[in-house]
Each structure stands twice: as C-alpha cells, then as structure tokens.
Amino acid sequence: MITQEQFQAELQIIIENAIREDVGDGDHSSLACIPSLVTGRAKLLVKDQGIIAGVDFAKMIFQYVDQSLKVETFINDGTPVKYGDIVFHVSGSSQSILKAERLVLNSMQRMSAIATKTKSFVDLLEGTTTKVLDTRKTTPGIRAIEKWAVKIGGGENHRFALYDMIMLKDNHIDFAGGIPQAIQKTKEYLKATNRDLKIIVEARNLDEVTQILTAGGVYRILLDNFDYETTKDAVKLIGDQCLTESSGNINEKTIRNYAECGVNYISSGALTHSIYNLDLSLKAF
Known part of the structure; x- marks a missing residue:
C-alpha cells in the first residue's frame, strides 16, 4: 500500500x-x-x-x-x-x-x-470475519479522500492505484495467454524490477481457481461474479493457501450471504460510485 x-x-x-x-x-x-x-x-x-x-x-x-x-x-x-x-x-x-x-x-x-454507506455494509457483516473493501472505481482526482472516507466508515482500502499492488484481471489474463502465463510473467517482472508487490488474481470459475492455486505465489484470489454455492466450493478448495475476495454486483441484499460463504473480503465499487x-x-x- x-x-x-x-x-x-x-x-x-x-x-x-x-x-x-x-x-x-x-x-x-x-x-x-x-x-x-x-x-x-x-x-x-x-x-x-x-x-x-x-x-x-x-x-x-x-x-x-x-x-x-x-x-x-x-x-x-x-x-x-x-x-x-x-x-x-x-x-x-x-x-x-x-x-x-x-x-x-x-x-x-x-x-x-x-x-x-460503508458503515451500513460493515454493520451487515457483524458477527462474521469478512471485511469490506473499496475498489479503484473512484472519482478521478479525489481518490485519496474517497478511500479515506471508506476507512472512516469502518471499511478497508484495496490497493490505492495501479502501482502499489499487482491485480491480474480477466483482460490481463486473456492478453497474456492464460492464467499460468500471466502469473509466471508477473513473477519474472517483479524479480527483474526488484519490486515486492502482492499479487491478486481474478477467477471466473472453479477451473481458473485451480489454475491459480497450481501456479502458486498468489496473495489473494478474487472470485468474480460467483454465485453462493460456487463461492462456498471455491473457499473450500482454496483453504488456507491464500486469501479470498468476492466481488461483482454485491449489494445490501446479498453481501451477508457472500460473507457466510467464508470469504475473507468483499469488495464493492458501490461504496464510492453509487452514493x-x-x-x-x-x-x-
């Protein structure tokens, strides 16, 4: 960070x-x-x-x-x-x-x-161990105060920007030729540039979760647009190999259900773009 x-x-x-x-x-x-x-x-x-x-x-x-x-x-x-x-x-x-x-x-x-809004999300997760994260979906030019406000409301900050954490999303993976290639190239890049940055990788299904775990060296897996049952399966599959994060169309009605699936984090762009x-x-x- x-x-x-x-x-x-x-x-x-x-x-x-x-x-x-x-x-x-x-x-x-x-x-x-x-x-x-x-x-x-x-x-x-x-x-x-x-x-x-x-x-x-x-x-x-x-x-x-x-x-x-x-x-x-x-x-x-x-x-x-x-x-x-x-x-x-x-x-x-x-x-x-x-x-x-x-x-x-x-x-x-x-x-x-x-x-x-952040406090309302945090309150909905009371009694669970899941934490609320913001995203980079912030107003251009005032990201610092919006992320500050998330912390004031009881949430946690995701990465601040592109430079303080590696996050391999679907487009990175597709452009790189697949999950194994994207992760391997990232590890090589960090070594070559002598950077110590955490790696988060987005998964679109359970097969991709398995590929990420096989590649190893990942700090957190982002479970993007998973339903409840698939989220539970992913959490069980991942175990303690790395942290887990749910994201994608999560709102006041669904956030508690995702937390009860056992994920470590839930990220929501709505904290900053829909208030x-x-x-x-x-x-x-």
Missing part, C-alpha cells in the same frame, strides 16, 4: 487543484463586498442523518486557504450525526472562510456519504 507520506501528498494535490479550479484569480464575490479586515464565524450544520467524515480534511483546507483560521471541533470523523447537529465552528477572516466554503462542503458531503451526498451547510452566525 502507499505510505503515509504519499497519502498526505495526494491530499495536498487535491486541495491545491480544487482551490485553483474554484478560486482562479480571486473570489470576486467576496472581494467586491466584504472588506479584507472583516472577521466572522461559521458553523458546519448537519441537515441529514449518517456518519460524518471529512472533518480533519476540512481543517487541512482551512489551513491551506488561511493559516490564521481557527476551527473548534464538536463532532469527530466517524461519528453518527443527525439533523441539527453542529460539527464545528470556524472563525477568522470572512473572505477566507468563504473562499474555503465550497471545497469544504463538497468534500465533506461526499466523504460523509461514502462513510455512511448520495449527505446534506451539510456552512452558515455564518
């Missing part, structure tokens, strides 16, 4: 690019009618129900925009919230608060929605 330093760098890039995109050569609405020395306060108001996420990221945004802004936090990331809750107060330059407002809201609304933003407002007071 990526290092903490790499992750922090990604967050900084997101903030810098978002402010560039939104502010350009100036927030002329504020510059036009609010004197530069005017100070004020604003509160982050919850107008929905769910899991709050992005509080710490909001602090990073405020600090980037204006280091003199002060944030007083009342509710931390990962906490259930309801309509009317106040998450934090921010005080300082009114121009600076308004400059940061939209990025703070856009980020926190989406992160809170992702954390809320509705939590309603939040930043209001002057």
Whole structure:
C-alpha cells in the first residue's frame, strides 16, 4: 500500500487543484463586498442523518486557504450525526472562510456519504470475519479522500492505484495467454524490477481457481461474479493457501450471504460510485 507520506501528498494535490479550479484569480464575490479586515464565524450544520467524515480534511483546507483560521471541533470523523447537529465552528477572516466554503462542503458531503454507506455494509457483516473493501472505481482526482472516507466508515482500502499492488484481471489474463502465463510473467517482472508487490488474481470459475492455486505465489484470489454455492466450493478448495475476495454486483441484499460463504473480503465499487451526498451547510452566525 502507499505510505503515509504519499497519502498526505495526494491530499495536498487535491486541495491545491480544487482551490485553483474554484478560486482562479480571486473570489470576486467576496472581494467586491466584504472588506479584507472583516472577521466572522461559521458553523458546519448537519441537515441529514449518517456518519460524518471529512472533518480533519476540512481543517487541512482551512489551513491551506488561511493559516490564521481557527476551527473548534464538536463532532469527530466517524461519528453518527443527525439533523441539527453542529460539527464545528470556524472563525477568522470572512473572505477566507468563504473562499474555503465550497471545497469544504463538497468534500465533506461526499466523504460523509461514502462513510455512511460503508458503515451500513460493515454493520451487515457483524458477527462474521469478512471485511469490506473499496475498489479503484473512484472519482478521478479525489481518490485519496474517497478511500479515506471508506476507512472512516469502518471499511478497508484495496490497493490505492495501479502501482502499489499487482491485480491480474480477466483482460490481463486473456492478453497474456492464460492464467499460468500471466502469473509466471508477473513473477519474472517483479524479480527483474526488484519490486515486492502482492499479487491478486481474478477467477471466473472453479477451473481458473485451480489454475491459480497450481501456479502458486498468489496473495489473494478474487472470485468474480460467483454465485453462493460456487463461492462456498471455491473457499473450500482454496483453504488456507491464500486469501479470498468476492466481488461483482454485491449489494445490501446479498453481501451477508457472500460473507457466510467464508470469504475473507468483499469488495464493492458501490461504496464510492453509487452514493448520495449527505446534506451539510456552512452558515455564518
């Protein structure tokens, strides 16, 4: 996985690019009618129900925009919230608060929605040993905060990107000429480039599971679009030779059934690509 330093760098890039995109050569609405020395306060108001996420990221945004802004936090990331809750107060330059407002809201609304959905999946697996994973099906440019939100909601991150884990999916396998060839070429590549990356291989049926096990050296097998019975058979076949992951059209109605098949992980793109933003407002007071 990526290092903490790499992750922090990604967050900084997101903030810098978002402010560039939104502010350009100036927030002329504020510059036009609010004197530069005017100070004020604003509160982050919850107008929905769910899991709050992005509080710490909001602090990073405020600090980037204006280091003199002060944030007083009342509710931390990962906490259930309801309509009317106040998450934090921010005080300082009114121009600076308004400059940061939209990025703070856009980020926190989406992160809170992702954390809320993740927590609902995690709760459905209570009592099992199966863990919830995200995917690379994230919004381009803001992957770091979406994956951060998954962790806040109680899930775990899959690989961050193409560079921190090997994942051989159906197209890799077909282009390489088959499972044995894809795995062997991957092992040779890692040795030649002196890289220590875990290998995950996707299986489309039990025959492919057997081929993967025969090739060996695999960290996890992804059981793609398997039904319940075939998943149980695959888990039994794999045993403790490597970890298992179920994926493919898994939702709130099916996730528990897949967990009870005995898989170690269940991955879901829906955690990040099929959510509705939590309603939040930043209001002057």
